[in-house]
Amino acid sequence: MIPLNWYLILGAALFLLGMLGFFLKRNIIALLLSVEIMLNAVNLTFVAFSSRNGQISGQIFVFFVLVVAAAEAAVGLALVIAMFRNRETLNVDRSNLLKW
Amino acid sequence: MIELLFFLFSAVALGSAINVLVQKHVLYSSLSLILLLTAMSGLFVLMQAEFLAVINVIVYAGAIMVLFVFVIMLLNLPPDEGGDDRLRWLKLIGIPMGLFLLFMVGRTVWNVEGTPTAPELSGTAQAIGASLFTDYLLPFELTSLLILIALMGAVVFAKKDL
Amino acid sequence: MIEYLSSREFLILFVKMIAIFGGVMGALAYTTLVERRIMAFVQMRPGPNRVGPYGLLQPIADGLKFLFKEQTVPGSANVLLYYAAPILSMIPALLSFAVIPFGPELLIADVNVSLLLVFAITSLGVYGIVLGGWASNSKYPLMGAMRSSAQMLSYELSLTLSVVGVLIISNTLSLSELVRSQQGTWLGFLPKWNIFLQPVAFLVYLLSGIAETNRLPFDLAESEQELVAGWHTEYSGMKFAMFFLAEYANMVTVSALATIMFLGGWNGPFMGGPWWLQMVLPTFWFVLKIAGFLFVYMLVRATIPRIRYDQLMYFGWKVLLPLALANILVTSFFVAVL
Numbered sequence: 001m002i003p004l005n006w007y008l009i010l011g012a013a014l015f016l017l018g019m020l021g022f023f024l025k026r027n028i029i030a031l032l033l034s035v036e037i038m039l040n041a042v043n044l045t046f047v048a049f050s051s052r053n054g055q056i057s058g059q060i061f062v063f064f065v066l067v068v069a070a071a072e073a074a075v076g077l078a079l080v081i082a083m084f085r086n087r088e089t090l091n092v093d094r095s096n097l098l099k100w
Numbered sequence: 101m102i103e104l105l106f107f108l109f110s111a112v113a114l115g116s117a118i119n120v121l122v123q124k125h126v127l128y129s130s131l132s133l134i135l136l137l138t139a140m141s142g143l144f145v146l147m148q149a150e151f152l153a154v155i156n157v158i159v160y161a162g163a164i165m166v167l168f169v170f171v172i173m174l175l176n177l178p179p180d181e182g183g184d185d186r187l188r189w190l191k192l193i194g195i196p197m198g199l200f201l202l203f204m205v206g207r208t209v210w211n212v213e214g215t216p217t218a219p220e221l222s223g224t225a226q227a228i229g230a231s232l233f234t235d236y237l238l239p240f241e242l243t244s245l246l247i248l249i250a251l252m253g254a255v256v257f258a259k260k261d262l
Numbered sequence: 263m264i265e266y267l268s269s270r271e272f273l274i275l276f277v278k279m280i281a282i283f284g285g286v287m288g289a290l291a292y293t294t295l296v297e298r299r300i301m302a303f304v305q306m307r308p309g310p311n312r313v314g315p316y317g318l319l320q321p322i323a324d325g326l327k328f329l330f331k332e333q334t335v336p337g338s339a340n341v342l343l344y345y346a347a348p349i350l351s352m353i354p355a356l357l358s359f360a361v362i363p364f365g366p367e368l369l370i371a372d373v374n375v376s377l378l379l380v381f382a383i384t385s386l387g388v389y390g391i392v393l394g395g396w397a398s399n400s401k402y403p404l405m406g407a408m409r410s411s412a413q414m415l416s417y418e419l420s421l422t423l424s425v426v427g428v429l430i431i432s433n434t435l436s437l438s439e440l441v442r443s444q445q446g447t448w449l450g451f452l453p454k455w456n457i458f459l460q461p462v463a464f465l466v467y468l469l470s471g472i473a474e475t476n477r478l479p480f481d482l483a484e485s486e487q488e489l490v491a492g493w494h495t496e497y498s499g500m501k502f503a504m505f506f507l508a509e510y511a512n513m514v515t516v517s518a519l520a521t522i523m524f525l526g527g528w529n530g531p532f533m534g535g536p537w538w539l540q541m542v543l544p545t546f547w548f549v550l551k552i553a554g555f556l557f558v559y560m561l562v563r564a565t566i567p568r569i570r571y572d573q574l575m576y577f578g579w580k581v582l583l584p585l586a587l588a589n590i591l592v593t594s595f596f597v598a599v600l
Contacts, residue, residue, distance in 0.1 A: 001102075002102060002103065002106050002146065004212055005209055005210050005211075005212050006106065007143075007147070008209040008212060009206050009209060009210070010110050010113070010114075010143075012202060012205045012206060012209060013114060013202055014113065014114070014117055016198050016199075016201060016202045016205075017114070017117040017118065017120075017121065018117070019198065020121065020194065020195065020198045021120060021121045023190070023194060024121070024187070024190060024191055024194060025121070026187065027126055027177075029126045029129075029130075029168065029171070029172060029177075030120075030121075030126055030129055032168070033120055033126075033129050033130060033133050033168070034120070034121070036133060036160075036164075037117055037120060037133070037136065040136065040137065040140050040160075043140065043156075044140060044143060044144075047143075047144055047147050047149045047152060048147060050147075050149070050221065050223075051147040051148055051149065051221055051223075054220070054221045055221070056221065056223070056227050056228060056231045057231065057235075057236075059149055059151075059152050059223055059228055060228065060231055060232055060235075060236050062149075062152055063152075063155075063228075063232065064239060064243060066155070066156070066159055066160065067243040067246065067247065068243075068246070069160070069164065070159060070160075070163070070164050070247070070250075071246055071247055071249075071250035072250075073164045073167060073168065074167065074250050074251070074253075074254045075250050075253045075254050075257065077167060077168065077171045077254070078253065078254040078255075078256075078257035078258040079257055080171060080175075081171065081175070081257070081258045082257050082258065084175050085260075090175075090177060101266070131393075134389070150373065150374070150375050151375050151378070151435075154375050154378040154379050154381075154382045155378070157382035157383075157385070157386065158378065158381060158382045158385055158422075161385075161386065162382065162385030162386055162388070162418075163385070163415065166388055166389070166392070166411065166415060169389070169392055169393075170392070170408070170411070173392070173396050173404075173408075174408075224374060224375070225375065225435055
């Protein structure tokens, strides 16, 4: 039997890696991928607690997180295509027309 | 035996997560993310959530990541060039601070009571379905509405001429 | 762990793995020969019959040819992905055989979500095609790969939805349980197969399966007249052989799933006899039914013309998907009422 805190530490480490990627990467698709890493870490934590408490609601929440990730990936990629069509680059630093 | 599998899957997960961040070409990053998703499915199976593990592969690795890979291939991007000075300073300070955050979170989490307080859970389709369609019926119907909205939004955003 | 590896049950498992893997690889090699002969007979010519009696050594000659061919890599190709794509195509194609029950005891892993597991593994097979087309860095493979993966994604939906009708009736996701629920007969002579309860689902599954494996009439992604050879244009030698084998393995997987879900799996009319016959007979019935499906695949390839890509997409999204959904509706209505 694997202790619960091992799973929680692994989830925390993955969340941290996703967060670092979100702050340090400049390519917008890489930002979307970092968000997916963070969502996966959250899924792991949900399932770990669900298996420890014996309730199925943790796994139901993972379903909803999955659905939200799918919707967000679809809309995000459509925005990426629109952005690429106008600007020819995917660097988020170049999209700074609204900066004062 | 089960600890060995846990270490194997978590090593693959951490390694592919680091690879997502390190690679310059975003296609290799998304392929590493697919590897991460399969490692996560392995971890779910270890926690007796086998239905969720398979759903993870079908939905996430088999559909969402294919969408990512399609967009990357169709846009035909060059690999990222190295960042400017500000980015280098950000990485130099950010990564140690991130590790410090992990240390603090880990210290809090380490003392969580780990022994199971309830009988063994089986993550079969029957168990998830019984709960999903009775207690959580309203969120389930709302997610279908959410997907419809996302579908319409994606179609409108990707059109050439609005 | 060492005591598990040297125990008797691991030895039995190992023997089963060798038997299933060897049988499947041999069957794949000879499926190529059977397909060429059947297409040749439909076209009124003899087909390969020179190498050995009735051409039975032809797959071995083909294998030797693939081994000895020169392995070329296009100059501007992405070498890592170019080498990885056939592997990524082959692994999911062969992995699904781990959960398919070839007999009452003859399966490697008895998972209780094995039907979904097979769908998950086949949905990972899209990556081999997409990466193979992209890594070759030339226009025919790229177009073929994009078309093929869009087609595979679209037909995966109607494939999985057509199966839900069967799941509503049999209440289980495990493949071995599905086979066991189809034992016995009604009225003494009609076997309890799901095809008599779900004919529409069977039709939708068959058509989606043919589209999913990129076979004629749905193979615009690799058609010879339009796209040279689709995503495996730039591949030669053993890498092409791996793509080729992966395609036939996908065909066999789809046929095996169709027999398990709709035609009763390893059940057959005559299961008695001496003990050695009883061990062999379930596998014999299973292989016979899969051979029937493969025969249908090859006849369809030899006779029906290819449909255009937009007609293909129309068919998948606007005909098969509503049919599968309507089937779910009608099935759940009948199950709730009766």
